[in-house]
Amino acid sequence: MIEADRLTKRYGSKVAVNDLSFTVKPGRVTGFLGPNGAGKSTTMRMILGLDRPTSGAVLVDGRPYRELKQPLRTVGALIDAKWVHPNRSAQAHLKWLARSNDIPLRRVDEVLEMVGLSQVARRRAGGFSLGMSQRLGIAAALLGDPKILLFDEPVNGLDPEGIHWIRRFMQGLAAEGRTVLVSSHLLSEMSLTAEELIVIGRGELIAQCSTDEFVEGASNASVRVRSPQAQELRQLLTGQEFVVQQPDRETLLVGDAGSEQVGEIAARNGIVLHELSLQRGSLEEAFMQLTSQAVEYQTDFGGAAATTAGK
Numbered sequence: 001m002i003e004a005d006r007l008t009k010r011y012g013s014k015v016a017v018n019d020l021s022f023t024v025k026p027g028r029v030t031g032f033l034g035p036n037g038a039g040k041s042t043t044m045r046m047i048l049g050l051d052r053p054t055s056g057a058v059l060v061d062g063r064p065y066r067e068l069k070q071p072l073r074t075v076g077a078l079i080d081a082k083w084v085h086p087n088r089s090a091q092a093h094l095k096w097l098a099r100s101n102d103i104p105l106r107r108v109d110e111v112l113e114m115v116g117l118s119q120v121a122r123r124r125a126g127g128f129s130l131g132m133s134q135r136l137g138i139a140a141a142l143l144g145d146p147k148i149l150l151f152d153e154p155v156n157g158l159d160p161e162g163i164h165w166i167r168r169f170m171q172g173l174a175a176e177g178r179t180v181l182v183s184s185h186l187l188s189e190m191s192l193t194a195e196e197l198i199v200i201g202r203g204e205l206i207a208q209c210s211t212d213e214f215v216e217g218a219s220n221a222s223v224r225v226r227s228p229q230a231q232e233l234r235q236l237l238t239g240q241e242f243v244v245q246q247p248d249r250e251t252l253l254v255g256d257a258g259s260e261q262v263g264e265i266a267a268r269n270g271i272v273l274h275e276l277s278l279q280r281g282s283l284e285e286a287f288m289q290l291t292s293q294a295v296e297y298q299t300d301f302g303g304a305a306a307t308t309a310g311k
């Protein structure tokens, strides 16, 4: 379990994290979401004792990180996958970490096996692809068999296969009863990976809820209808205050409506329907809307980015 209580971090006059409280529970993947500059990395660094809070506190397994007797056995983290001496082999890197943390050396081969790097264990880590480096970073996080795991933007720059592997791996760790916190700025990716979300913007909490709840609440539903009597139906719907768009002669898009409402109005008026389907808004679009006030550096082309992702 990770518990943040009114966590605040200031750098001079800059408030990076402001009065942030949340709880991360074991047994599920929790996504830590927010636009660039929202304060995710700063929060993760405070959880790991790498940065001291200006005020407030964060507890890992009931204690501040600095008070943990064997930190690597309690919490493992992937913060920077390239944090490895390029001339060292994967195995040598992990052995060095194990030795300096009093972890039995046999654990090195175990974690290499877990992340699928056994075959390349003796190769120079400097020659690893980004995906392999991420796996090595995850192996390092797992060395102490910790109950709590933190991953900072683990899928950044990975190909779809790498993303899929990390997603499944994190879900497997949570299924073993571990606490898994993973940061990302992509809602569509997190909605596939995490059961629970903590959403922040400008260092402040926007939401903590299940992913399903967030997605339901965030994206506006509309109803798509096709009918040979589209014009007639359009008049009936606008008469009842629905906002209706008509992309072509036979198609209507009814905003903020349920398919039951539209279907029943059509049935009562004897209107033939060829299609009646609920359309969910793009998740990324909804997420950007919700956090737009919280984006540090607005760009004019934010709208274009919003249309690229979605579920």
Ligand SMILES: Nc1ncnc2c1ncn2[C@@H]1O[C@H](COP(=O)(O)OP(=O)(O)OP(=O)(O)O)[C@@H](O)[C@H]1O
Binding pocket: 011, 014, 015, 016, 034, 035, 036, 037, 038, 039, 040, 041, 042, 043, 185, 296
């Ligand atoms: N050492 C520092 N000194 C001054 N300001 C900092 C420092 N570290 C972070 N900040 C500022 O604090 C804010 C939060 O940064 P942080 O890196 O935690 O955000 P983030 O959500 O992880 O963003 P990203 O996804 O871009 O990494 C930003 O405005 C950043 O510029």
